Amino acid sequence: xxxxxxxxxxxxxxxxxxxxxxxxxxxxxxxxxxxxxxxxxxxxxxxxxxxxxxxxxxxxxxxxxxxxxxxxxxxxxxxxxxxxxxxxxxxxxxxxxxxxxxxxxxxxxxxxxxxxxxxxxxxxxxxxxxxxxxxxxxxxxxxxxxxxxxxxxxxxxxxxxxxxxxxxxxxxxxxxxxxxxxxxxxxxxxxxxxxxxxxxxxxxxxxxxxxxxxxxxxxxxxxxxxxxxxxxxxxxxxxxxxxxxxxxxxxxxxxxxxxxxxxxxxxxxxxxxxxxxxxxxxxxxxxxxxxxxxxxxxxxxxxxxxxxxxxxxxxxxxxxx
Amino acid sequence: xxxxxxxxxxxxxxxxxxxxxxxxxxxxxxxxxxxxxxxxxxxxxxxxxxxxxxxxxxxxxxxxxxxxxxxxxxxxxxxxxxxxxxxxxxxxxxxxxxxxxxxxxxx
Numbered sequence: 001x002x003x004x005x006x007x008x009x010x011x012x013x014x015x016x017x018x019x020x021x022x023x024x025x026x027x028x029x030x031x032x033x034x035x036x037x038x039x040x041x042x043x044x045x046x047x048x049x050x051x052x053x054x055x056x057x058x059x060x061x062x063x064x065x066x067x068x069x070x071x072x073x074x075x076x077x078x079x080x081x082x083x084x085x086x087x088x089x090x091x092x093x094x095x096x097x098x099x100x101x102x103x104x105x106x107x108x109x110x111x112x113x114x115x116x117x118x119x120x121x122x123x124x125x126x127x128x129x130x131x132x133x134x135x136x137x138x139x140x141x142x143x144x145x146x147x148x149x150x151x152x153x154x155x156x157x158x159x160x161x162x163x164x165x166x167x168x169x170x171x172x173x174x175x176x177x178x179x180x181x182x183x184x185x186x187x188x189x190x191x192x193x194x195x196x197x198x199x200x201x202x203x204x205x206x207x208x209x210x211x212x213x214x215x216x217x218x219x220x221x222x223x224x225x226x227x228x229x230x231x232x233x234x235x236x237x238x239x240x241x242x243x244x245x246x247x248x249x250x251x252x253x254x255x256x257x258x259x260x261x262x263x264x265x266x267x268x269x270x271x272x273x274x275x276x277x278x279x280x281x282x283x284x285x286x287x288x289x290x291x292x293x294x295x296x297x298x299x300x301x302x303x304x305x306x307x308x309x310x311x312x313x314x315x316x317x318x319x320x321x
Numbered sequence: 322x323x324x325x326x327x328x329x330x331x332x333x334x335x336x337x338x339x340x341x342x343x344x345x346x347x348x349x350x351x352x353x354x355x356x357x358x359x360x361x362x363x364x365x366x367x368x369x370x371x372x373x374x375x376x377x378x379x380x381x382x383x384x385x386x387x388x389x390x391x392x393x394x395x396x397x398x399x400x401x402x403x404x405x406x407x408x409x410x411x412x413x414x415x416x417x418x419x420x421x422x423x424x425x426x427x428x
Contacts, residue, residue, distance in 0.1 A: 013422075024423060026422045026423065166428075186422050186423055188425075189428075190428025191424060191426040192428070193423050193425050201417070201419075203414070203417075204421075204422045204423065205416060205417065205418075205419050205421040205422060206421055206422065206423050207421045207423070207425070208424075208425045208426075209424060209426055210426045210427050211426075217416075218416040218421055219413050219415065219416055220414040220415060220416050220417050221412070221413055221414075222410050222411070222412070222413075222414060225410075225412040225413065226412070227413065227425045228425065229425045229426050229427045230427055231426065231427020231428070232427075233427060234426075234427045234428055235427075235428065262427050264425055266413035268412055273412075297411065297412055297413055312411055312412075313413065314414060314415040314416070315415070318415045318416060319415060319416035
Protein backbone atom coordinates (compact mmCIF):
# COMPACT_ATOMS: atom_id res chain seq x y z
CA UNK A 1 0.00 0.00 0.00
CA UNK A 2 1.29 3.43 -0.91
CA UNK A 3 0.97 5.85 1.96
CA UNK A 4 -0.24 9.26 0.82
CA UNK A 5 1.42 12.28 2.32
CA UNK A 6 -0.91 13.77 4.90
CA UNK A 7 -1.72 17.44 5.18
CA UNK A 8 0.23 19.25 7.83
CA UNK A 9 -1.58 18.85 11.11
CA UNK A 10 -2.05 21.85 13.33
CA UNK A 11 -1.66 19.60 16.36
CA UNK A 12 0.60 20.51 19.23
CA UNK A 13 2.44 18.01 21.39
CA UNK A 14 3.51 17.80 25.01
CA UNK A 15 5.62 14.96 26.37
CA UNK A 16 6.66 14.16 29.90
CA UNK A 17 7.14 11.25 32.31
CA UNK A 18 4.67 10.20 34.97
CA UNK A 19 4.32 6.99 37.00
CA UNK A 20 7.57 5.82 35.37
CA UNK A 21 6.02 5.83 31.90
CA UNK A 22 6.13 8.22 28.98
CA UNK A 23 3.10 10.46 28.69
CA UNK A 24 2.10 12.54 25.71
CA UNK A 25 -0.71 14.85 24.81
CA UNK A 26 -1.67 16.03 21.32
CA UNK A 27 -4.32 18.70 20.75
CA UNK A 28 -5.51 20.24 17.50
CA UNK A 29 -6.89 23.54 18.72
CA UNK A 30 -4.29 26.28 18.54
CA UNK A 31 -3.42 27.61 21.96
CA UNK A 32 -5.09 24.78 23.86
CA UNK A 33 -1.96 22.84 24.75
CA UNK A 34 -1.11 24.59 28.03
CA UNK A 35 -4.64 24.33 29.36
CA UNK A 36 -4.83 20.70 28.21
CA UNK A 37 -1.60 19.87 30.00
CA UNK A 38 -2.92 21.53 33.14
CA UNK A 39 -6.07 19.42 32.97
CA UNK A 40 -3.99 16.30 32.43
CA UNK A 41 -1.84 17.10 35.47
CA UNK A 42 -4.95 17.67 37.55
CA UNK A 43 -6.40 14.28 36.59
CA UNK A 44 -3.05 12.54 37.11
CA UNK A 45 -2.65 14.08 40.56
CA UNK A 46 -6.13 13.04 41.52
CA UNK A 47 -5.74 9.44 40.39
CA UNK A 48 -2.29 9.21 42.00
CA UNK A 49 -3.61 10.53 45.30
CA UNK A 50 -6.44 8.03 45.15
CA UNK A 51 -4.67 4.79 44.25
CA UNK A 52 -0.87 5.02 43.80
CA UNK A 53 0.29 1.77 45.40
CA UNK A 54 3.80 3.11 45.86
CA UNK A 55 2.75 6.31 47.59
CA UNK A 56 2.21 5.59 51.30
CA UNK A 57 0.07 8.70 51.50
CA UNK A 58 -2.39 7.67 48.80
CA UNK A 59 -5.92 6.84 49.84
CA UNK A 60 -5.50 3.22 48.74
CA UNK A 61 -2.26 2.79 50.72
CA UNK A 62 -3.85 4.26 53.84
CA UNK A 63 -6.82 2.00 53.33
CA UNK A 64 -4.55 -1.05 53.23
CA UNK A 65 -3.31 -0.20 56.74
CA UNK A 66 -6.75 0.64 58.08
CA UNK A 67 -8.39 -2.23 60.02
CA UNK A 68 -11.72 -0.51 59.51
CA UNK A 69 -11.56 -1.41 55.82
CA UNK A 70 -12.40 -4.99 56.79
CA UNK A 71 -15.83 -3.81 57.81
CA UNK A 72 -16.29 -1.12 55.20
CA UNK A 73 -15.01 2.45 54.94
CA UNK A 74 -16.35 5.37 52.96
CA UNK A 75 -13.93 6.28 50.17
CA UNK A 76 -13.62 9.28 47.88
CA UNK A 77 -15.80 9.43 44.76
CA UNK A 78 -12.73 9.01 42.57
CA UNK A 79 -11.44 5.93 44.38
CA UNK A 80 -14.95 4.48 44.26
CA UNK A 81 -14.93 5.04 40.48
CA UNK A 82 -11.52 3.43 40.14
CA UNK A 83 -12.51 0.38 42.18
CA UNK A 84 -15.77 0.08 40.26
CA UNK A 85 -13.84 0.14 37.00
CA UNK A 86 -11.41 -2.51 38.25
CA UNK A 87 -14.22 -4.81 39.38
CA UNK A 88 -16.09 -4.36 36.11
CA UNK A 89 -12.94 -5.25 34.19
CA UNK A 90 -12.47 -8.34 36.35
CA UNK A 91 -15.98 -9.43 35.45
CA UNK A 92 -15.53 -8.51 31.78
CA UNK A 93 -12.38 -10.63 31.53
CA UNK A 94 -13.74 -13.57 33.52
CA UNK A 95 -11.23 -12.77 36.25
CA UNK A 96 -8.14 -12.59 34.04
CA UNK A 97 -7.54 -9.01 35.17
CA UNK A 98 -7.86 -9.14 38.95
CA UNK A 99 -7.43 -6.06 41.18
CA UNK A 100 -6.68 -8.09 44.31
CA UNK A 101 -3.10 -9.04 43.48
CA UNK A 102 -1.33 -6.34 45.51
CA UNK A 103 0.21 -8.76 48.01
CA UNK A 104 1.27 -11.18 45.27
CA UNK A 105 2.99 -8.42 43.29
CA UNK A 106 4.95 -7.43 46.38
CA UNK A 107 5.82 -11.06 47.05
CA UNK A 108 7.38 -11.36 43.59
CA UNK A 109 9.49 -8.31 44.32
CA UNK A 110 7.41 -5.57 42.69
CA UNK A 111 7.02 -3.64 45.91
CA UNK A 112 8.26 -0.23 44.80
CA UNK A 113 8.35 1.91 41.70
CA UNK A 114 9.75 -0.03 38.74
CA UNK A 115 12.56 2.53 38.37
CA UNK A 116 13.84 1.47 41.78
CA UNK A 117 13.95 -2.25 41.03
CA UNK A 118 17.00 -4.07 39.60
CA UNK A 119 16.33 -3.96 35.85
CA UNK A 120 16.33 -6.94 33.50
CA UNK A 121 17.39 -5.41 30.22
CA UNK A 122 18.12 -8.45 28.12
CA UNK A 123 15.38 -9.26 25.57
CA UNK A 124 13.34 -12.36 26.21
CA UNK A 125 14.39 -15.36 24.19
CA UNK A 126 11.73 -17.73 22.90
CA UNK A 127 13.95 -20.61 24.00
CA UNK A 128 14.55 -19.29 27.47
CA UNK A 129 13.39 -21.62 30.21
CA UNK A 130 11.10 -19.96 32.69
CA UNK A 131 10.36 -21.60 35.98
CA UNK A 132 7.78 -20.19 38.31
CA UNK A 133 6.71 -22.04 41.41
CA UNK A 134 3.15 -21.26 42.29
CA UNK A 135 0.05 -22.82 43.70
CA UNK A 136 -3.49 -22.46 42.46
CA UNK A 137 -5.23 -19.40 43.82
CA UNK A 138 -8.94 -18.92 44.25
CA UNK A 139 -10.34 -15.94 42.32
CA UNK A 140 -10.83 -13.31 44.99
CA UNK A 141 -11.99 -10.15 43.29
CA UNK A 142 -15.58 -11.07 44.14
CA UNK A 143 -14.67 -10.78 47.83
CA UNK A 144 -14.24 -7.03 47.46
CA UNK A 145 -17.45 -5.16 48.10
CA UNK A 146 -18.33 -1.66 47.06
CA UNK A 147 -21.71 -0.44 48.26
CA UNK A 148 -22.08 3.06 46.95
CA UNK A 149 -18.88 4.58 48.27
CA UNK A 150 -18.42 2.13 51.14
CA UNK A 151 -15.55 -0.19 50.31
CA UNK A 152 -14.90 -3.46 52.12
CA UNK A 153 -11.65 -5.32 51.50
CA UNK A 154 -10.97 -8.62 53.30
CA UNK A 155 -7.82 -8.48 55.46
CA UNK A 156 -5.94 -11.04 53.36
CA UNK A 157 -6.27 -8.95 50.18
CA UNK A 158 -4.51 -5.82 48.93
CA UNK A 159 -5.91 -3.90 46.03
CA UNK A 160 -3.65 -3.04 43.11
CA UNK A 161 -5.47 -0.91 40.56
CA UNK A 162 -2.42 -0.50 38.32
CA UNK A 163 -3.89 -2.69 35.60
CA UNK A 164 -6.84 -0.38 35.02
CA UNK A 165 -6.01 3.00 36.54
CA UNK A 166 -3.68 4.10 33.75
CA UNK A 167 -6.25 3.43 31.03
CA UNK A 168 -8.96 5.02 33.18
CA UNK A 169 -6.79 8.11 33.48
CA UNK A 170 -6.16 8.29 29.73
CA UNK A 171 -9.90 8.11 29.07
CA UNK A 172 -10.61 10.74 31.72
CA UNK A 173 -8.00 13.19 30.46
CA UNK A 174 -9.16 12.84 26.86
CA UNK A 175 -12.81 13.38 27.81
CA UNK A 176 -12.07 16.42 29.94
CA UNK A 177 -9.74 18.08 27.44
CA UNK A 178 -12.18 17.60 24.56
CA UNK A 179 -15.19 18.62 26.62
CA UNK A 180 -13.74 21.59 28.43
CA UNK A 181 -11.43 22.95 25.75
CA UNK A 182 -13.42 22.03 22.65
CA UNK A 183 -10.54 20.39 20.84
CA UNK A 184 -9.69 17.02 19.40
CA UNK A 185 -7.14 15.31 21.62
CA UNK A 186 -4.97 12.21 21.80
CA UNK A 187 -3.63 11.15 25.19
CA UNK A 188 -0.98 8.48 25.64
CA UNK A 189 0.06 7.11 29.03
CA UNK A 190 2.73 4.50 28.61
CA UNK A 191 1.29 3.50 25.27
CA UNK A 192 -2.32 3.33 26.44
CA UNK A 193 -3.95 5.78 24.02
CA UNK A 194 -7.33 7.48 24.30
CA UNK A 195 -8.82 10.01 21.88
CA UNK A 196 -11.76 12.38 22.08
CA UNK A 197 -13.27 15.24 20.08
CA UNK A 198 -13.50 15.64 16.32
CA UNK A 199 -10.19 15.93 14.54
CA UNK A 200 -9.59 17.37 11.07
CA UNK A 201 -8.90 13.94 9.57
CA UNK A 202 -11.51 12.07 11.58
CA UNK A 203 -8.89 10.21 13.53
CA UNK A 204 -5.24 9.76 14.34
CA UNK A 205 -2.33 7.85 12.88
CA UNK A 206 -0.80 5.60 15.53
CA UNK A 207 2.17 3.26 15.41
CA UNK A 208 1.80 -0.09 17.16
CA UNK A 209 5.18 -1.28 18.32
CA UNK A 210 6.43 -2.68 21.58
CA UNK A 211 10.22 -2.77 21.51
CA UNK A 212 12.31 -1.21 18.77
CA UNK A 213 13.14 -4.61 17.30
CA UNK A 214 9.56 -5.87 17.26
CA UNK A 215 7.40 -5.80 14.11
CA UNK A 216 5.52 -2.53 13.94
CA UNK A 217 2.47 -1.29 12.07
CA UNK A 218 0.94 2.11 11.54
CA UNK A 219 -2.85 2.20 11.81
CA UNK A 220 -5.62 4.79 11.78
CA UNK A 221 -7.50 5.30 15.04
CA UNK A 222 -10.88 6.97 14.38
CA UNK A 223 -11.92 9.81 16.68
CA UNK A 224 -13.24 8.47 19.96
CA UNK A 225 -11.39 5.16 19.70
CA UNK A 226 -8.66 3.89 21.97
CA UNK A 227 -5.83 1.41 21.77
CA UNK A 228 -3.72 -0.32 24.39
CA UNK A 229 -0.75 -2.64 24.34
CA UNK A 230 0.27 -5.00 27.11
CA UNK A 231 3.80 -6.33 27.07
CA UNK A 232 5.82 -9.05 28.71
CA UNK A 233 8.99 -7.31 27.49
CA UNK A 234 8.66 -4.23 29.65
CA UNK A 235 8.47 -3.72 33.41
CA UNK A 236 10.77 -6.61 34.10
CA UNK A 237 13.02 -6.87 37.11
CA UNK A 238 15.39 -9.22 38.86
CA UNK A 239 14.23 -10.72 42.14
CA UNK A 240 16.23 -13.32 44.05
CA UNK A 241 18.32 -13.97 40.96
CA UNK A 242 15.45 -14.44 38.55
CA UNK A 243 13.77 -12.23 36.00
CA UNK A 244 10.08 -11.53 36.35
CA UNK A 245 7.58 -9.40 34.48
CA UNK A 246 4.67 -7.49 35.92
CA UNK A 247 1.56 -9.24 34.58
CA UNK A 248 0.37 -11.89 37.01
CA UNK A 249 -1.92 -14.81 36.34
CA UNK A 250 -4.68 -14.52 38.93
CA UNK A 251 -5.18 -18.27 38.83
CA UNK A 252 -1.78 -18.71 40.47
CA UNK A 253 -0.87 -15.26 41.75
CA UNK A 254 2.39 -15.62 39.84
CA UNK A 255 3.95 -13.87 36.85
CA UNK A 256 2.55 -15.11 33.55
CA UNK A 257 4.85 -17.42 31.62
CA UNK A 258 4.72 -15.50 28.36
CA UNK A 259 3.27 -16.86 25.16
CA UNK A 260 3.26 -13.37 23.63
CA UNK A 261 5.71 -10.51 23.53
CA UNK A 262 2.82 -8.10 23.36
CA UNK A 263 -0.91 -7.88 22.81
CA UNK A 264 -2.62 -4.81 21.37
CA UNK A 265 -6.36 -4.21 21.37
CA UNK A 266 -8.40 -1.36 19.90
CA UNK A 267 -11.77 -0.47 21.40
CA UNK A 268 -14.10 2.42 21.97
CA UNK A 269 -12.42 3.29 25.26
CA UNK A 270 -9.00 2.73 26.73
CA UNK A 271 -10.19 0.79 29.79
CA UNK A 272 -11.76 -1.86 27.56
CA UNK A 273 -8.75 -1.96 25.25
CA UNK A 274 -6.40 -2.37 28.20
CA UNK A 275 -8.63 -4.98 29.83
CA UNK A 276 -8.57 -7.18 26.76
CA UNK A 277 -4.87 -6.68 26.00
CA UNK A 278 -3.92 -7.61 29.57
CA UNK A 279 -6.29 -10.57 29.58
CA UNK A 280 -4.74 -11.75 26.31
CA UNK A 281 -1.32 -11.93 27.95
CA UNK A 282 -2.78 -13.85 30.88
CA UNK A 283 -4.65 -16.29 28.64
CA UNK A 284 -1.57 -17.14 26.58
CA UNK A 285 -2.13 -19.40 23.58
CA UNK A 286 -5.88 -19.36 24.10
CA UNK A 287 -6.00 -15.60 23.70
CA UNK A 288 -6.80 -15.28 19.95
CA UNK A 289 -9.89 -17.48 20.21
CA UNK A 290 -10.98 -15.81 23.47
CA UNK A 291 -10.61 -12.35 21.92
CA UNK A 292 -12.39 -13.36 18.73
CA UNK A 293 -15.33 -14.75 20.68
CA UNK A 294 -15.74 -11.31 22.23
CA UNK A 295 -15.38 -9.45 18.95
CA UNK A 296 -12.19 -7.80 20.17
CA UNK A 297 -9.98 -6.26 17.49
CA UNK A 298 -6.48 -7.34 18.38
CA UNK A 299 -2.92 -7.82 17.23
CA UNK A 300 -0.59 -10.16 19.08
CA UNK A 301 3.14 -10.74 18.61
CA UNK A 302 4.46 -14.10 19.73
CA UNK A 303 7.89 -14.84 21.15
CA UNK A 304 9.25 -15.51 17.65
CA UNK A 305 8.02 -12.14 16.42
CA UNK A 306 5.12 -13.55 14.40
CA UNK A 307 2.01 -11.42 14.22
CA UNK A 308 -1.45 -12.87 14.88
CA UNK A 309 -4.55 -10.74 14.42
CA UNK A 310 -8.24 -11.15 15.04
CA UNK A 311 -10.81 -10.17 12.44
CA UNK A 312 -11.28 -6.43 12.14
CA UNK A 313 -7.61 -5.63 12.60
CA UNK A 314 -6.09 -4.17 9.42
CA UNK A 315 -3.93 -6.48 7.33
CA UNK A 316 -0.60 -6.63 9.16
CA UNK A 317 1.10 -5.93 5.82
CA UNK A 318 -0.65 -2.57 5.55
CA UNK A 319 1.23 0.14 7.30
CA UNK A 320 3.95 -2.28 8.37
CA UNK A 321 7.21 -0.49 9.00
CA UNK B 322 -52.39 -25.94 -57.81
CA UNK B 323 -55.29 -25.43 -55.41
CA UNK B 324 -53.85 -28.11 -53.19
CA UNK B 325 -50.48 -26.32 -53.23
CA UNK B 326 -52.08 -23.00 -52.25
CA UNK B 327 -54.04 -24.66 -49.44
CA UNK B 328 -50.83 -26.24 -48.15
CA UNK B 329 -49.04 -22.86 -48.12
CA UNK B 330 -51.89 -21.30 -46.11
CA UNK B 331 -51.76 -24.13 -43.57
CA UNK B 332 -47.96 -23.77 -43.21
CA UNK B 333 -48.32 -20.00 -42.82
CA UNK B 334 -51.05 -20.41 -40.20
CA UNK B 335 -48.99 -22.96 -38.29
CA UNK B 336 -45.93 -20.67 -38.44
CA UNK B 337 -47.98 -17.85 -36.96
CA UNK B 338 -49.34 -20.04 -34.18
CA UNK B 339 -45.87 -21.36 -33.31
CA UNK B 340 -44.37 -17.85 -33.40
CA UNK B 341 -47.05 -16.42 -31.13
CA UNK B 342 -46.66 -19.33 -28.73
CA UNK B 343 -42.90 -18.87 -28.69
CA UNK B 344 -43.27 -15.21 -27.85
CA UNK B 345 -45.69 -16.00 -25.08
CA UNK B 346 -43.36 -18.63 -23.56
CA UNK B 347 -40.40 -16.27 -23.85
CA UNK B 348 -42.36 -13.55 -22.10
CA UNK B 349 -43.42 -15.85 -19.30
CA UNK B 350 -39.88 -17.15 -18.82
CA UNK B 351 -38.44 -13.64 -18.82
CA UNK B 352 -40.96 -12.53 -16.25
CA UNK B 353 -40.12 -15.49 -14.07
CA UNK B 354 -36.40 -14.93 -14.34
CA UNK B 355 -36.68 -11.20 -13.67
CA UNK B 356 -38.83 -11.91 -10.66
CA UNK B 357 -36.32 -14.41 -9.32
CA UNK B 358 -33.43 -11.99 -9.78
CA UNK B 359 -35.29 -9.18 -8.06
CA UNK B 360 -36.19 -11.37 -5.12
CA UNK B 361 -32.59 -12.49 -4.77
CA UNK B 362 -31.07 -9.04 -4.63
CA UNK B 363 -33.49 -7.68 -2.09
CA UNK B 364 -32.85 -10.55 0.27
CA UNK B 365 -29.09 -10.12 0.07
CA UNK B 366 -29.04 -6.42 0.69
CA UNK B 367 -29.69 -6.38 4.42
CA UNK B 368 -26.87 -8.82 5.07
CA UNK B 369 -24.36 -6.72 3.22
CA UNK B 370 -24.13 -4.15 6.00
CA UNK B 371 -20.54 -4.19 7.23
CA UNK B 372 -20.04 -5.29 10.77
CA UNK B 373 -17.08 -5.29 13.08
CA UNK B 374 -18.39 -8.11 15.20
CA UNK B 375 -16.21 -11.03 14.30
CA UNK B 376 -16.64 -14.21 16.23
CA UNK B 377 -15.42 -17.12 14.15
CA UNK B 378 -15.88 -19.51 17.04
CA UNK B 379 -19.57 -18.70 17.27
CA UNK B 380 -21.41 -20.54 14.52
CA UNK B 381 -23.69 -18.36 12.48
CA UNK B 382 -26.88 -19.46 10.76
CA UNK B 383 -24.89 -19.87 7.56
CA UNK B 384 -22.30 -22.03 9.25
CA UNK B 385 -24.60 -24.73 10.49
CA UNK B 386 -25.22 -26.20 7.05
CA UNK B 387 -28.99 -26.22 7.53
CA UNK B 388 -31.83 -24.38 5.92
CA UNK B 389 -29.76 -22.17 3.70
CA UNK B 390 -31.92 -20.40 1.18
CA UNK B 391 -31.28 -21.57 -2.33
CA UNK B 392 -32.81 -20.91 -5.72
CA UNK B 393 -34.46 -24.31 -5.75
CA UNK B 394 -36.22 -23.79 -2.45
CA UNK B 395 -39.47 -21.91 -2.61
CA UNK B 396 -39.11 -18.77 -0.57
CA UNK B 397 -41.59 -18.46 2.27
CA UNK B 398 -43.62 -15.30 2.50
CA UNK B 399 -40.87 -12.85 3.33
CA UNK B 400 -41.47 -10.36 6.08
CA UNK B 401 -40.82 -6.75 5.30
CA UNK B 402 -37.06 -6.30 5.27
CA UNK B 403 -35.84 -4.82 8.51
CA UNK B 404 -33.94 -1.58 8.36
CA UNK B 405 -30.24 -2.39 8.38
CA UNK B 406 -28.55 -1.78 11.70
CA UNK B 407 -26.42 1.34 11.75
CA UNK B 408 -22.91 0.47 10.73
CA UNK B 409 -20.56 0.66 13.69
CA UNK B 410 -17.21 2.16 12.98
CA UNK B 411 -14.28 -0.15 13.45
CA UNK B 412 -12.10 1.00 16.35
CA UNK B 413 -9.03 0.70 14.16
CA UNK B 414 -8.56 1.02 10.41
CA UNK B 415 -5.73 0.74 7.89
CA UNK B 416 -3.29 3.60 7.92
CA UNK B 417 -4.22 6.55 5.72
CA UNK B 418 -0.63 7.65 5.67
CA UNK B 419 1.07 10.61 7.23
CA UNK B 420 2.85 11.27 10.45
CA UNK B 421 1.84 9.32 13.52
CA UNK B 422 0.66 11.12 16.62
CA UNK B 423 1.51 8.40 19.08
CA UNK B 424 2.88 4.94 19.67
CA UNK B 425 1.00 2.15 21.37
CA UNK B 426 3.52 0.03 23.21
CA UNK B 427 3.66 -1.87 26.42
CA UNK B 428 4.82 -0.12 29.53
